[in-house]
Amino acid sequence: MTNDDVCEALELTGKLLELHGENPFKTKAYANAAYKLGKLRYDFEGKTLQDIESIEGIGKSIASKIAELLETGTTNELQGLLQKTPPGIIDLFSIKGLGVKKVSQLWQELGIESVGELLYACNENRLVSLKGFGAKTQDGIKGAIEFRQANTQKLHYATVERLLPAMLELLSKQQGLRAEVVGQVRRKCEVIDKIEILLNADKAINTDSIEAQLPVPVVYHICEPENYVYNLVALTGTGSHLEKIGFKSLAPGHFQSEKDVYKALGFPLPEPETREGLEEIKCLASGSWPQLIDTADLKGILHNHSTYSDGVNTLKEMADYCRELGYSYFGICDHSRSAGYAGGLSIDRVLEQQSEIDRLNAGYTDFTILKGIESDILGDGSLDYPEDVLKTFDFIVASIHSNLKMDEERATERLIRAIENPYTSILGHPTGRLLLARPGYPIQHRKVIDACAANKVSIELNAHPYRLDIDWRWIHCCMEKGVKVSINPDAHQKAGFHDMYYGVCVARKGLLTKEHCLNALSLTQLLKVFAKQ
Ligand SMILES: [Zn+2]
Ligand SMILES: [Zn+2]
Incomplete structure (x- = not known):
């Protein structure tokens, strides 16, 4: 069992005990244990009962359950609880806004035992009369279920990219078979609901074993x-895209390369990922195709975390690895003091980190650590430290992490106030979206981008494959307004640097060029941009 499996099993046990009316102390003990274990950074696998009992805050009785989990993959207690709970009820726990108490009410008072039944009950307006629910809660639950339904059978691009090579390799074993991905996957869309493969002949190879791992259809x-x-x-x-380039006018036939096809239509060759039927059409029509950004153009990595806040690796480990990858600067942006859940830095810790940075920088000749912070944007749009602390940073990424439930006007205003703060350098993950999990708060992109232009603030393209925020569809607007885009991995461990690749993929979809990319600047140029603010 992985650590996550253990935590999940403990959490579920706690919830089921509560659902079946067990003593609250007992149920809380499970939730607390799951929370504590979730923070530990080592593998539990292979730990003995004694090891587990010595973990701070884990009582004897829970420790024995953990040992049982590690040994057998489950516990007698959990099995017993699962037996007396309808399986659909467990699904209900995963709906946002539903705690155990509410699930219990829905079950006992309305007889709801599955997500489908719950959605139906929302449509029938039956939740409104339940104690503690009301119309707003009902709307929220309905929205959460609909969002979930719309997002099942979809995958993040990064997941598909991991699974696909095995399939193509298998196909390549068939003599003379040419197989290439087409469709969404070839366009590197951020979310994939269908994998399409083009073949020059019928396949004689059975790919079922790989397809079974893909929860999306393969065509x-x-x-x-x-x-x-x-x-x-x-x-x-x-x-x-095809309609706008007049593809239909072309007769099917013998072409040597895609370049020949586009040439026959009178266009330069656009990279596959750009063929969306949006801004690329203008570039094609103008006849001058831009040189798109490439990973090799990136000179440094801004917006990263370390063990100072919620990262896995130390500041030095992160910086050294960044240097090893060939970058010339590394921006550390641990969380600011309001982010208590993520180990946000007190003013003392900020100063401590900055003196460590000075010490480390003294040891480098070809590499620089930049003193940054990911400052929470507070409810009123202000940053998270007094001015005399803000001015000690080389740059500041300003991001919203709390009170995400905002309407468009309020969210836009809150962002603009932060952008207008003279210490803000980069606006972090502008909408807070999590692909396939959370839509993000609505914002008026044009107004936000205009404010960035007026205040010389750059906009982050968060490169984590679950975020990819700002959406690539807005990149052309940033370029038009002269707002630089910063491709940031938001790395919480060394491996996170490799997410830069996904940021570059969608940046290219949005036609970003290196001239418009903040971290394609040399250190000297970058510092000039930061100083201008
Ligand atoms: Zn953040
Ligand atoms: Zn971050």
Whole structure:
């Protein structure tokens, strides 16, 4: 069992005990244990009962349950609880806004035992009369279920990219078979609901074992070998892209390369990921295709965390690894003091970190650590430290992490106040979205981008494959307004630096060039930009 599995099992045990009316001290003990274990940074696998009992805050009785979990994958207690609970009830726990108490009410008072039944009950307006619910709660629950339904059978691009090579390798074993991904995957869309593969002949190889791991449908397109390139183009771009380039006017036929196809239509060759039918059409029509940003253009990595706040690696480990990867600067942006849940830095800790940075920088000749902070944007739009602390940083990423429930006007205003703060350098993950999990607060992108332009603030493209926020569809607007885009991994451990790649993928979808990318600047140029504010 992984640590996460253990924590999940403990949490579920606690919830089920509460659901079945057990003593609250007992149920809380499980929740607390799950929380404590979730913070530990080592593997539990192979730990003995004695080891577990010595963990601070873990009582004897829970320790024995953990040992049982590690040994057998479950506990007698959990099995007993699961037996007397309808399986659909456990699903209800995963709906945002539903705690055990509410699930219990829905079950006991309305007889609801599954997510489907709950949605139906919302539509029938039956939750409103329940004690402690009301119309607002009902709307929230309904929204959460609908969001979840709309997002099942979808995958993050990064997940697909991990699973796909095995499939293509398998197909490549068949003599003479040409197989390439087309559609959303080839366009590197941030969320994938269908995998399409183009083949020049019927496949004789069984790919079931890999397809079974993919919760999205896999569609094979088979074409005549002489029409392969034509079909590659036809199946890569969106319908809108193909329509706007007049693809229909072209007869299927023998093309050597995609470049030939676009040439026959009078256009330069656009990279597959850009073929969306949006801004790329203007570039194609103008005949001058931009040189898109590439990972090799990036000179440094801004916005990263360390053990000072909620990161896994130390400041030195993060910086050294960044340098090893060939970057010339590293921006540390641990959480600010209001972010208690994430180990936000007190003023003393900020100063401590800054003197460590001075010491480390003295040891580098070809590399620089920049003193940054990811400052929470407070409810009123202000930053999280007094001015005499704010001015000690080389740069500040300002992000919203709390009170995410805002309407568009309020969210936009809150962001703009933060952007207008003279110490803000970069606006962090502008909408707070988590792909397939949370839509993010609504903002008026144009107003936010205008404010960034007026205040010389850059906008983050958070490169984590679950965020990719700012949405790439707004990048052209940033470029038009002269707002630089900063591709930031928001790395919480060394491996997080590799997410830069996903940021670059969507940046290219948005046609970003290196001239408009903040961290494609050399250190000297970057410091000039920061100093201008
Ligand atoms: Zn953040
Ligand atoms: Zn962060």
